[in-house]
Amino acid sequence: MAPIYAPFSVNSSGYLQVSPVHSIYYEECGLATGVPIVYLHGGPGGGIEDSDRQYFDPSHYRSILFDQRGSGKSTPHASLEDNTTWDLVSDIEALRQHLKIEKWIVFGGSWGSTLSLAYSEKYPERCIGLILRGIFTLRREELEWFYQKGADMLFPDFFEAYKAVIPVEERGDMMKAYYKRLTGDNEEEKLKCAGAWSSWETATSKLMVDPEYIKKAEDPKWALAFARIECHFFVNGGWMRDGQLIEEAHKIKHLPIIIIQGRYDIVCPAKTSWELYQALGGEKNSNVTYQIIGDSGHSAHEKAIEEALVDAADKFKSLKP
Template sequence: MAPTYPMFDVNKTGHLKVSAVHSLYWEDCGNPSGVPVVYLHGGPGGGIEDSDRQYFDPSHYERSVLFDQRGSGKSTPHASLEDNTTWHLVEDIEKLREHLGVDRWIVFGGSWGSTLALAYAEKHPDRCLGLIVRGIFTLRREELLWYYQQGANFIFPEYFEPYAACIPEEERGDMMQAYYKRLTGDNEEEQLKCADNWSRWEVSTSRLMVNADYIAKADDPKWALAFARIESHFFVNGGWMRDGQLVDDAHKIKHLPIVIVQGRYDVVCPAKTSWDLYKALGGKDNKNVEYKIIGDAGHSAHEPTIEEALVDAVEKFKSIKA
């Protein structure tokens, strides 16, 4: 398996006004004459990091384009929920593609990024050269309840306990709704406390081996607030789509080359979801789809064997013609 590429500089950055409210920060990297790829970050609300560029060979890929989704990272306004839905983000990807003059591109995303990649590809399959998706999340109610209500707590009880303790016992029957109420309320102190606890639960459970440095991401209150507010906003609204829609509509993209990378011990987005997607795409009978279970990894894209599998997947797409 190949390692990630050394850190490299971006070619251009900018902000794209996508609505009366929102402006997206974007980065344009790599070889202007190579194969284009767009990177979709997780969360929603997580934002991009410098290391996210390192999956892509800068000598090959045209505009390995990365951007902060509405309310995230350097996009403005920060942590905004106004006009911030799955379908706004899908159309933002199209606006960015047109702005940068890209005809078709590879779509790359993990966790929530895989959700958005599927939503975009199923709506705009003619604009996709293929998909590389990791830690599959399709926003079905059963997936949300497993992680935020009951299921994952059986594996990480010591990290779930402070997440649950942030909410009064009488409201714990619907943890996502209880958090959302507080994260969108007027009490700033309560907002920040809930953002910290919500975010800390996620970063504590994202790796097979709990990593203190990774948990420290939640120490940044600005990052935690955007992450928790936007996630809870999307989750209590079911992503503004029919439950199971992304799996049900997978037939719309089964003609595309697709690589699915899944950590066997992913607690945040368990392997069942990726398996359901794989079957909906035709399973072993569809030679366009490769399903890779990584046996020594959890959820995070930055676990070594997940990183290697993603770089390998990107390498296989080098033969694709834009």
């Protein structure tokens, strides 16, 4: 298992106007003539980090990273207007065309895996292969496990703080209750709920609770975009049929795909990644590799997950556009 690559700088960056409302920030890194690979961040609403480019060998890959609508440096910040799964899929395709890339490898974890599946199932001819981590397909059962009832059995102390900001009479649908407040006019309540929502996710993301990682939710700008956009997508079911991404996985089963899953992932439990693997043909499909990381949770920032992702990208060096 190889560690992430040493930090390296961005070659170029810019903004692409993708709608009358939204402009997305993007970066190009690594070898300008290298094999293109696009990184799709989590959340939705999480934004990219400098370390995200370090999974990709800069002497081989031309890596493309961008902040999805409303996230990170993209504008307008935390905006929900014209912000759906299919808007984001269109943005990926618009960015590919803007950068004059014919085909690329698609890399995404958590919500990034959702978006990777949505994009590749719509544009399989534009994909060389996929690297997916912590699979999330936005089915109602997945959402209710984490935000309503299930994960609270393992993290009752942190769930207490998550539910405390919602009145008892509204706790029957926590996502709906949060959405009302995250889209309301009470700015103090909005920030309070954004912090509580984001803290719940950061607290449960690693196998071992990381107090420093939880502090990320103390940044009100990050927490507001993260919570508002996530909740917006979740209460709307991602604007897709429940189970659609797994049902339509047959559209990409011819592509090389590596699935990496933390055994003790509480945010996106292994059941979903296993069902995707089976939908892709399971052991009968030699194009697909399914890898369980036995000592890890959900976060891409756990050492064993990081190393598995680097290894996956290195294995894909044999792929050509």
